[in-house]
Amino acid sequence: MASRRKIKMNMNRRAFLKATGTGLMASAFPISLVKLAFGGQDPSRDFTFGYISDAHIQQIKGTQFVRNWDMGLIRAVREANLLTPRPDFFMFGGDLAQLGKKEELDHGLEIMSNLRGKVRYVIGEHDYYLDLGKYWQDKISPLYYSFDHKGVHFVVLNSILTYHKWTYETWPSPMDRMLAMARLDNPQGSPFMVGDQQIAWLKKDLAKINQNTPVVVFSHSPIQKIFKPWNFWTQDAEKVQALLKPFEKATVIYGHVHQIQYNQIGNITFQAVMATAWPWPYPETYSQSASCLPKITVPMNRADPFFERDATGWQFVDMNSGKTAMHYQLPDNPNRTVIFDAATGKPKDVKYQDYIRRIPPQTHF
Amino acid sequence: MFCIKGEGKNKDTIIHHYRKGGTTLKTSKSCLKGIIRAGATAVLFAACVAFAAPVGLPPVPVPVDNPMTPEKVKLGDKLFHDTRFSTTGEVSCATCHDTAKGFADGLPVSEGIHKLKGTRNAPTIINSAYLHTQFWDGREPSLESQSAQPFLNPVEMGLKDHEPILKIVRSDPEYSALFSQAFGKTGEQITMTEVKQALGTFERTLISGNSPFDQYYFKGDKTAMSPAAVRGLDVYVNQGRCVSCHRIEQTQALFTDNRFHMIGVSANQMPRDLEELSAAVRNVKEKGTDIAVLSNPRTSSLGRFAVTGDLTDIGAFKTPTLRNIELTAPYMHDGSHKTLEEVVTFYNNGGALNETDTVPELLSGGIRPLNLTDEQQADLVAFLKALTSPEFAPK
Numbered sequence: 001m002a003s004r005r006k007i008k009m010n011m012n013r014r015a016f017l018k019a020t021g022t023g024l025m026a027s028a029f030p031i032s033l034v035k036l037a038f039g040g041q042d043p044s045r046d047f048t049f050g051y052i053s054d055a056h057i058q059q060i061k062g063t064q065f066v067r068n069w070d071m072g073l074i075r076a077v078r079e080a081n082l083l084t085p086r087p088d089f090f091m092f093g094g095d096l097a098q099l100g101k102k103e104e105l106d107h108g109l110e111i112m113s114n115l116r117g118k119v120r121y122v123i124g125e126h127d128y129y130l131d132l133g134k135y136w137q138d139k140i141s142p143l144y145y146s147f148d149h150k151g152v153h154f155v156v157l158n159s160i161l162t163y164h165k166w167t168y169e170t171w172p173s174p175m176d177r178m179l180a181m182a183r184l185d186n187p188q189g190s191p192f193m194v195g196d197q198q199i200a201w202l203k204k205d206l207a208k209i210n211q212n213t214p215v216v217v218f219s220h221s222p223i224q225k226i227f228k229p230w231n232f233w234t235q236d237a238e239k240v241q242a243l244l245k246p247f248e249k250a251t252v253i254y255g256h257v258h259q260i261q262y263n264q265i266g267n268i269t270f271q272a273v274m275a276t277a278w279p280w281p282y283p284e285t286y287s288q289s290a291s292c293l294p295k296i297t298v299p300m301n302r303a304d305p306f307f308e309r310d311a312t313g314w315q316f317v318d319m320n321s322g323k324t325a326m327h328y329q330l331p332d333n334p335n336r337t338v339i340f341d342a343a344t345g346k347p348k349d350v351k352y353q354d355y356i357r358r359i360p361p362q363t364h365f
Numbered sequence: 366m367f368c369i370k371g372e373g374k375n376k377d378t379i380i381h382h383y384r385k386g387g388t389t390l391k392t393s394k395s396c397l398k399g400i401i402r403a404g405a406t407a408v409l410f411a412a413c414v415a416f417a418a419p420v421g422l423p424p425v426p427v428p429v430d431n432p433m434t435p436e437k438v439k440l441g442d443k444l445f446h447d448t449r450f451s452t453t454g455e456v457s458c459a460t461c462h463d464t465a466k467g468f469a470d471g472l473p474v475s476e477g478i479h480k481l482k483g484t485r486n487a488p489t490i491i492n493s494a495y496l497h498t499q500f501w502d503g504r505e506p507s508l509e510s511q512s513a514q515p516f517l518n519p520v521e522m523g524l525k526d527h528e529p530i531l532k533i534v535r536s537d538p539e540y541s542a543l544f545s546q547a548f549g550k551t552g553e554q555i556t557m558t559e560v561k562q563a564l565g566t567f568e569r570t571l572i573s574g575n576s577p578f579d580q581y582y583f584k585g586d587k588t589a590m591s592p593a594a595v596r597g598l599d600v601y602v603n604q605g606r607c608v609s610c611h612r613i614e615q616t617q618a619l620f621t622d623n624r625f626h627m628i629g630v631s632a633n634q635m636p637r638d639l640e641e642l643s644a645a646v647r648n649v650k651e652k653g654t655d656i657a658v659l660s661n662p663r664t665s666s667l668g669r670f671a672v673t674g675d676l677t678d679i680g681a682f683k684t685p686t687l688r689n690i691e692l693t694a695p696y697m698h699d700g701s702h703k704t705l706e707e708v709v710t711f712y713n714n715g716g717a718l719n720e721t722d723t724v725p726e727l728l729s730g731g732i733r734p735l736n737l738t739d740e741q742q743a744d745l746v747a748f749l750k751a752l753t754s755p756e757f758a759p760k
Contacts, residue, residue, distance in 0.1 A: 308730030
């Protein structure tokens with residue numbers, strides 16, 4: 001292994017992209033050496049982490065769970081175990097369960113326990129709104145925290161909180177509350193938010209971080225405003241963005257949207273991760289008239305519903321330049337890679353960004 | 366119109382069948398000029414070379430740099446059957462792609478020189494001209510590039526390099542005449558390029574449609590298939606979910622999507638962990654894909670991954686055509702299913718021969734339990750047997 005690493009380190013990025021772009025033969029082995037190809041200044045700080053999200057493990061009854069969602073998570077774990085060189089750690093991006101039940105979380109954890117490597121967890125609304133994160137905190141993870149790894153400061157936020165009244169005074173039972181929040185387009189829903197208490201914690205946490213230090217925030221919902229009716233939205237996103245503004249390299253990685261999204265707001269790069277369970281469309285698809293939605297430049301390739309895994313997937317992330325290069329692993333669909341392009345100051349898809357290279361979405365059968 | 370018909374001299378080849386089926390090679394007049402001036406001007410004309418294909422099949426795609434000519438077909442036919450291109454002088458292309466066995470060999474995995482076994486089931490060559498990639502893992506893009514590999518594989522024909530082939534074709538008087546007619550080349554001018562082009566051209570004549578299904582579906586002959594096969598077609602396109610990969614289009618049916626899927630066959634051979642995967646990958650790097658995958662079942666089980674290196678391709682193999690499937694048992698890339706009944710059971714269980722077998726973790730999302738009744742499964746097999754072309758139909 002060592003000798004191969006050495007060879008690959010001399011490979012420049014263009015050559016690497018050429019090799020993987022044509023996707024051919026021995027040049028692509030071993031599986032991931034991308035982090036080295038991006039040529040970090042200090043190789044000891046180059047690293048990769050894996051990201052699995054939105055498994056939505058769903059209990060039917062007893063020990064019976066929805067096979068499709070199980071298979072999605074099982075597949076992602078199995079593939080991630082074959083990634084080499086090994087990622088330094090894994091993130092799980094939230095919505096491990098569908099209805100927040102202990103049985104679902106336990107079953108999800110059982111599948112996740114096969115994943116080789118340290119895993120850290122972000123909570124999603126499907127994990128939270130039954131018992132308001134009690135079982136999660138007991139068995140899995142704190143709701144928000146930060147950690148440092150090889151010169152990068154990582155922050156995990158609980159971004160799926162909402163108004164006190166909606167949470168505590170609206171629903172006859174915890175399961176009613178859970179079911180209401182589990183519905184994507186529920187008019188009785190409520191916008192996600194990080195909340196002032198957590199924002200105060202974040203302010204304090206970031207205060208001790210040098211502004212040259214790359215900062216990466218993991219949240220379940222996008223810390224930006226895309227489409228409120230589906231909660232592709234965080235109500236107090238601007239407050240979090242303001243705290244990230246002083247940093248030279250800031251990135252937010254979020255789940256929840258079950259699709260590839262990426263954009264730039266000021267100094268902050270936003271990237272979404274794929275779900276292992278099922279895809280959502282970009283909301284624009286369903287708007288019947290002109291909207292003020294952010295324009296999606298490169299839509300996901302159309303999924304073939306025959307293949308249950310199509311338009312689902314997982315990803316690994318290179319962190320060598322202090323910015324994230326996201327490698328989407330997409331069964332039954334071409335894999336995609338989104339990198340931060342220093343020249344334009346924006347993230348871009350290495351293959352499909354050019355207009356002529358895009359695969360237009362199919363609008364009819 | 367200009368017709369190219371096979372000479373029918375070699376009764377072992379499909380050209381013989383061709384005449385029975387009445388199929389002809391056709392080109393337009395402008396294409397004919399292109400063929401006559403084959404070579405330099407081929408690019409201009411070859412795009413319009415096409416066969417009038419049998420019922421149920423589209424025109425055969427012909428590469429722009431290798432247009433069809435009767436001379437090349439004749440030469441390719443001879444090369445295909447020549448056993449001198451193996452170290453033992455006993456193995457030819459036709460050894461594993463036998464006309465009498467549906468251009469396959471009837472074995473679970475093929476046997477080359479000294480009865481050495483490979484790891485994969487010989488796919489039929491019939492209609493391989495339509496495939497976007499060749500070999501079970503699609504590691505070669507064309508019939509031409511594919512044709513040069515088995516000569517050099519130690520478990521197939523075993524040559525160290527292609528020199529022995531060139532030596533024979535450059536010195537044998539019969540070949541001299543054939544190469545001269547086909548390419549206008551003799552002696553040292555003959556290279557593997559011409560050998561590969563002749564083989565590819567010959568293989569492009571192995572086209573076979575016009576099955577009872579084609580008559581039923583595309584010609585509207587409602588009596589062409591048995592009632593069981595008609596019911597089986599319904600299972601095929603609906604509850605059986607077969608048609609999503611083994612495709613039937615509005616005007617023709619290739620019965621493949623030209624894609625790669627991990628359907629669960631020989632999942633127990635797959636690398637169990639990173640160490641075994643790394644070993645298999647090293648094997649591919651050191652020996653080259655062709656030799657590595659045919660010499661080691663574990664490396665073979667990587668499937669498409671051995672070509673692309675994409676994790677999402679592990680264990681994925683090309684969707685084979687189902688035309689003439691009755692003739693080419695046993696089935697699957699490793700020949701592990703003995704009968705069509707077994708294949709149907711396997712799919713009905715969602716990728717497992719026994720209902721209680723564990724489903725592989727990397728199973729394609731297209732494979733799931735089908736809940737077919739015994740009768741539905743029997744009907745499905747009846748339908749598969751209606752895909753046999755008349756020239757191959759058991760008498």
